Each structure stands twice: as C-alpha cells, then as structure tokens.
Amino acid sequence: MAAASLSQGMKQAERLYEAKHPDVDLVFSYGSSGQLQRQIEQGAPCDLFVSAGQKEMQALVRQGRIDPDDVEQWLRNDLVVVIPKDHKIDINSIRSLALLSGKVAVGQPETVPAGTYARQSLQHFGVWKQMQDRLIFGKDARQVLAYVETGNVQAGLVYLTDARSTSRVRIATHIPSNSHQPIIYPMGLIKNGDQSEQVRSFYRWLQGEQAKAIFLREGFKGAANH
Template sequence: MKKQWKLVTVLLFLFVVSACSGKESTGQPSAEKESVELTISAAASLKDAMTVIQNKYKEEHPEVELKFNYGASGSLQQQVSQGAPVDLFFSAAEDKFDKLVEEGNIDEKDGTDLLRNELVLVVPKEGKTVIKDFHDLQKEEVDQISIGIPESVPAGKYAQESLEKIDVWKEIEPKIVYAKDVRQVLSYVETGNVQAGIVYKTDALISDKVNIAATAAADMHTPIIYPAGIIKNSKHYEQAKVFYNYLQSDEALKVFTEYGFITD
C-alpha cells in the first residue's frame, strides 16, 4: 500500500512539473495585465489627430482604455485645478499648463512642449467674400466675425492679440461672436452664421467647407505651443507615463504632422 502511495505521489509531482513546463514553453504570462482607464483632458483642436493616436495605441496596449475630455484649454485647466480626476493634460497654451505646474498639479519633469500651430483667418467656401486678409474685417460689409472666448480659449486669445497688433481690434470688437472653443468657431463659419472666423490652421485643414483667407504672421501673437504633462495625483501614474512617452514617439509625431501640427 505504501509503495502504491509513493507511486501516486511521484506521478502527481511529474504531472505538475510537466504542466508548469508547458506554460513556460508557450511564453504566456501567468496573468494578463490589469485593465485601466486613463482620462486625458485635451484641447479641442487636437481631437482628430488624437482619435487616430487612440486607435493606434489601443492596438499596442489593449489593456488601456483612453477616455478623452475635449474642450477649451482654460476650462480644462480649471477642472484639473478643482480636483477633476484627470491623468494627463494636453493644452493649446503654455500659460494654462504653467498654472497647473505652479499649483503643483503637474511636476516639471513630467511635462514637455510637444507641438506648435499657426493661426488663420477662414471664410465660408460657398459664396463670394470681400475678405482677403485681416484688415478686411474692418469693411462695412463684414458684420459678424467669430473667435473663441479669449479668457478660456487660447485660439481666441491669440486672435485678439493678432487683431490688436494690426490695430483693428477696437473697431471690429462690436462684430465679434464669441465661441466656447475653436471647433465652435469653425462650425459658425462652415454654416455661414458668420462671415469669418479665426482658428488654428489644423482646424481649417480638416474642413472642406472653409477657405483660408490669410495666415497670421508669427509676430502677431504669442507663440502657439502645445504642452503635455502627467497629473501628479493620477491614480494610474505609471500607465499615464507610458502614454505620455508614446505621444513623443516618432509614430505619434508622424500623426500630428499629418494633421498639420509642427513638431520640430
């Protein structure tokens, strides 16, 4: 009886060893990576490029669900300042980003200036227009022009700076129709609700309903820089760090370039 018991014990041991060896030979991990959801607050002008990047990242990191919150950088910054659960902030303005650094919400080592953009004057593609450059906004025939709210929409702030630089702001300010973000400005122009709007070049390039009438010279406004950074109190800091690094990869930068952003 004892010999039989020893035989059973030996056979069981060999079975366990064989099973373990089989698992190792397949190269399969003993457990799948833990699924996480990352919340990224990003400027509205980034939406199209980030949608492509989201899909590419999902292929490489199926365990990570990217949840995007798009809007005006100023509004998104205020949400983070008030404690909204965000893992990464991608702004269209340095001052909004710097405020989060000053508050201690983003560590300087976890932030970088990633992209640049240009500011353009757009008009509806359908119909005739008297607008060929920024000075034409003073013409009597032009009665409605849209820009983002300067206090919360960086593109709106850059637009106001540009119009002040060429000394036309005071004259055309009564014609301004303010929008909650740059995409709303684009929509107003596409639908013909306004005769012109000032948006980022990247926004104009994705629309087949507007024409670019003029591009603002670089010295007309504050440099348009897009910083990205990890929120310090992120519950998924390590996973956010991996995505943050991916945004700086050649693969991601190529996508941004294809959508008109400047990456050098």
C-alpha cells in the first residue's frame, strides 16, 4: 500500500522490477495515508506500507503492526500552491490565498498528510481560520490536484511532485518548508504480512539507486538530504 502521491513513480518502479524479476507479481493499492493506515488496522492484506507522513507510520509501529527496525525514512517532498494553467491569478505568497474570492483545495487534514502540512502552513501564516468557508477538502493528494486541473477551485496546495506530473496546472508559489513539518515518506514492512525474501528483496530494491532515480526524476528528494 502506498500514498497516492507516489502512484506515478511506483508504477514505473513496478514495471522495472517485474521486468527484472519475472516470477514476481506486485499488486499496489493507493490512497491517502490515513485511509491506508485504517485499512491495515482493519486487517486488509498488506506486506509493505509507504506513507506520506510520519504520523500514520508511527501509529502502526505503536500498535505493534510494524517493527521499528523495519522502517526506512525513504523520500521527501515539498509543498506548493498551484492554479489552473490558463488562470490569470497573482499569488506571490501563501498569504495571498486569503485574498482570493473563490475556493481553495487542500487535503483532508485528518487523513491526508498533504492536508496536514497545508493546514500547518496556513496556520503558520495566520490565514487558516479566515479561509475556512472557502476550503474544499480532497480525499487524497491526487484529488486535490484534480480539483485544480478541472478549474473547480482557484488554487490548491499540493506536493511539488504532483504539480510536476501534469501540464494542466502551474506553480504559483513555493511554500516555505519551515512553515510545516518535514515532508518525509517512510516505508515499513507489515509484521503479519508476507515477510518472504521476495517482499524483503523489493523493500531493499526500493532503497537502492535504481529505484531512487525514478523518484528523483519525479521531483522527490532523498530523505537523507533534509
């Protein structure tokens, strides 16, 4: 199971890994990290969990579902404000969002790490409360992006990697990283999952240079560089 914001890179990784290991059939499930956490807690079959936030991973560690020794701090990301490509809106800072007349999309803060980071930034700049009646909440990071792509909102707060994945939006401004918690993607092996050598081999491969190169091209950074 992997955070929705990883789907583009994971699909490339899946094709590459299966081409090198014809006997392996990888099956991925994508969604918000909070939704995936709940599915794991409810017993959904899962061997490897990749979250877009520490909170969800640490919750599963505390519950004994993941051994802390089997958690790798893998990738990191940045947060940006995006607008529909053809819209003429002047947004030069996150505070500018409070001056918009239309809706702004963010992830659901309780279940979507991108939404948690967005809320932290909006609170940091003192505009969270005054924007409440104009916020639209997406069920995962990709839905927030879709709201902007279709012009249903004036702006959205998304990961840099999601912004770079489409030609239908443009980046209006980058959000200062000191306004929110570090955006780290940890991955961990599920204790009651298939802990076979096949699963561990893929887990180790994701940490290697070949897999990392895929995600670096998508705009991610190595977690060790933060």
